[in-house]
Amino acid sequence: MTKSEGFKPTVAVLPPDISAYRDGNTGIPYVTTFDSGKPGPHVMVNALTHGNELCGAHALCFLFEQNVRPPKGKLTLSFANVAAFSRFDKHQPFASRFVDEDFNRLWNDEVLDDARQSQELARAREFRPLVARVDYLLDIHSMHLPSPALVLTGLQERSLRLAQAVGIPSYVVLDEGHQAGRRMRDYNAFSDPHSAKTALLVECGQHWVQSSVDVARATALYFLRECGIVDAEFCAAHLPVSEKQPQTVVEVSTPVTITSTEFRFAEDYRGFETIKEAGSLIAYDGDQEIRTPYDDCVLVMPTATERAKPGQTGVRLGRVIA
Numbered sequence: 001m002t003k004s005e006g007f008k009p010t011v012a013v014l015p016p017d018i019s020a021y022r023d024g025n026t027g028i029p030y031v032t033t034f035d036s037g038k039p040g041p042h043v044m045v046n047a048l049t050h051g052n053e054l055c056g057a058h059a060l061c062f063l064f065e066q067n068v069r070p071p072k073g074k075l076t077l078s079f080a081n082v083a084a085f086s087r088f089d090k091h092q093p094f095a096s097r098f099v100d101e102d103f104n105r106l107w108n109d110e111v112l113d114d115a116r117q118s119q120e121l122a123r124a125r126e127f128r129p130l131v132a133r134v135d136y137l138l139d140i141h142s143m144h145l146p147s148p149a150l151v152l153t154g155l156q157e158r159s160l161r162l163a164q165a166v167g168i169p170s171y172v173v174l175d176e177g178h179q180a181g182r183r184m185r186d187y188n189a190f191s192d193p194h195s196a197k198t199a200l201l202v203e204c205g206q207h208w209v210q211s212s213v214d215v216a217r218a219t220a221l222y223f224l225r226e227c228g229i230v231d232a233e234f235c236a237a238h239l240p241v242s243e244k245q246p247q248t249v250v251e252v253s254t255p256v257t258i259t260s261t262e263f264r265f266a267e268d269y270r271g272f273e274t275i276k277e278a279g280s281l282i283a284y285d286g287d288q289e290i291r292t293p294y295d296d297c298v299l300v301m302p303t304a305t306e307r308a309k310p311g312q313t314g315v316r317l318g319r320v321i322a
């Protein structure tokens with residue numbers, strides 16, 4: 001048994017009122033595009049890929065309230081899984097991650113073209129032409145356990161460079177994604193080594209703590225600055241000066257995909273623990289022992305034991321590369 005089995009978060013952040021953004025101006029509910037009318041990149045900041053990850057929605061409301069507009073190109077602000085978000089209940093806060101299935105495991109053409117139906121597939125199909133068009137995407141998430149904030153870049157060098165230019169949060173993770181399905185940040189061009197289109201996924205911290213809202217807002221602002229949407233002066237006016245810290249880059253070698261209904265960790269990991277010796281026991285998956293494959297193995301985003309299900313990612317194993 002681990003302590004995380006009993007992890008009971010306090011819900012200190014409640015859902016913002018996003019009803020003012022329902023109509024948007026794109027024909028897609030809760031999606032707004034500001035077009036400067038001048039040539040330039042199309043930049044998108046997305047929240048609520050998971051309905052109960054509230055920090056991104058607060059960050060978007062802030063951007064709307066500040067009347068952020070692109071000086072060139074386009075800026076899209078989008079709320080993805082609003083159907084799940086609208087069911088948020090602070091007494092059952094984990095229940096509104098999605099309605100039918102995970103919106104962020106549907107992003108390849110085979111799945112999107114399939115005849116299968118679900119709330120999330122319908123929403124992903126609405127989003128698809130937009131996601132295919134944008135040049136830069138920041139997808140804002142949060143985590144079940146109180147782990148340090150991190151940005152997931154995928155495997156393309158250009159995504160790592162953008163994450164380093166954005167400069168926060170302090171952990172950068174290069175990973176391929178999940179066996180259970182492709183994420184929006186992995187969709188087509190974002191994973192194509194020959195494309196320039198670049199996507200980042202930020203995990204801002206625990207779902208319902210104020211610090212995750214702060215991280216979401218800061219990451220969105222630095223991302224928009226890198227994309228030429230806001231300037232340094234605007235960032236400085238809305239952020240603490242000492243926000244940036246040196247970043248640690250971790251390359252994930254092995255996602256541990258859960259195979260049994262009885263997955264549990266050997267200790268109460270919260271993320272970014274470094275396990276010194278290769279062969280150290282870190283988890284049990286039914287009868288199988290999960291051991292570290294190399295020295296100085298870093299544990300990235302351990303799942304909460306109560307959420308562990310076959311087919312899902314239990315933890316990612318990686319090495320510090322920078």
Ligand SMILES: [Zn+2]
Pocket residue numbers: 049050053141142
């Ligand atoms: Zn998420």
